[in-house]
Amino acid sequence: MSKITPSPELAAVVRRWNLAVQNQDQAVLMNMLSKSEHLRYQGSADGECWSGTVFRDGFADHVREIPEFDWDEHSLEAFECGEVGWAHCSATLTFASNGNSTPHRFTFVLNLEDGIWKMVQLHVSNPMSNLEKIGVEHEALNALVEAARIGFQQDQSDGIASVMFTDIADSSELTRKLGDHEWADIISRHLELAEGIIVSHRGRLVKSLGDGTMSIFTSVQDSVDAAVNLQRRNASIDTAKILRLRIGIHTGEVIQKDEDFFGTVVNKAARVTDVSGPNEIHVSDVTRLMLDTDPNGWFGPPKPVLLKGFGGRQTVYSLNWT
Incomplete structure (x- = not known):
């Protein structure tokens, strides 16, 4: 059984994807997409749920509709297990069309096809705080993460x-x-x-x-x-x-x-x-x-x-x- 391991390699692949979206580099984006009919995409807007050939054929036009924006990455981590990998990224996008700065979250699932990592599932969302959604703010996990981060930085x-x-x-x-x-x-x-x-x-x-x-x-x-x-x-x-x-x-x-x-x-x-x-x-x-x-x-x-x-x-x- 393959072991799950952190993957700097996939993190770099995802950064290449994000840069291609920002630059509207359609050739790179199309090359990085899986050719599988199981390809899936879930966007942040209602109705942005596409799959397979429809997604591959229409994604270049979708990217062209995105206004020019600046990208400020906050975090990116990626993992792989055999021929499958996945990644999570958070960033703030500032759009030139209206000057709005909006936090975004992205998740990616990748598959190794002929020795090259390809995107097989993508999900984009705009986060809403728990306080706004359910009236409660969760702090316990944040405290644990911060404690772990401080301990890690002490000796390496x-x-x-x-x-x-x-x-x-x-x-x-x-x-x-x-x-x-x-x-x-x-x-x-x-x-x-x-x-x-x-x-x-x-x-x-x-x-x-x-x-x-x-x-x-x-x-x-x-x-x-x-x-x-x-x-x-x-x-x-x-x-x-x-x-x-x-x-x-x-x-x-x-x-x-x-x-x-x-x-x-x-x-x-x-x-x-x-x-x-x-x-x-x-x-x-x-x-x-x-x-x-x-x-x-x-x-x-x-x-x-x-x-x-x-x-x-x-x-x-x-x-x-x-």
Whole structure:
């Protein structure tokens, strides 16, 4: 039986959806919708209850009718269990048409179709307070949530970040061929180069892992630029034929404890690196989605892969750095 786990990956997918709605990007929205006849949508207005082909065919026109608005996200959490995921989001929307700022709540159900998360159910609502609805305000759960939040913040922190792993292909064989002393010298110079490039792209080297590195970036673009620069710089030096790098990047919510980082995002970034061959870079679909555009034409088509420890097929993208 699959385990329910928090999913920064789905949170990023939902943010991409919300941005596409705000920008009225109909092509992205249509691509993110499930093709299943069980697709369902429940809006905030009376009668906004659509399904299947009717919803798919009409949703683009529905989005065009939405006045321009600013989006202020308050919370977003997402979970997955096997090939099914769900998310809850709250935000305030301020519409240019009348200047009104209105709180909204959104829930999403997603299904993994051919390795890509697709929206299969969406629900939008405008919250009404319990005091207004039933004359009673509930406070007990709010107090518990606040207490839990304070306890969590005392010894660790979290946030959205891009995690990048680097690894040298066939390092064990190279060590045997070159000998420990020569190999140690080569690796020392390589790690110095890697750290310099990571820092120059506003990243942080978390730790070296023998012949590889783990680093973290607050900007997705910085992580991708660092990966490309590292491959290019490595290819230009005299040890290029020896040091063939494999790089993987995944983006999501990480947890920091002392000087290290933990969570499923870190684990998945390592697994994305595992599917990279010598002189290759791969990124997760979340990392690719959060970049929105690809002005340099770096990314290849989506590739479904199996990542150890992650159920079902996952989607990654190769990054052509040459």
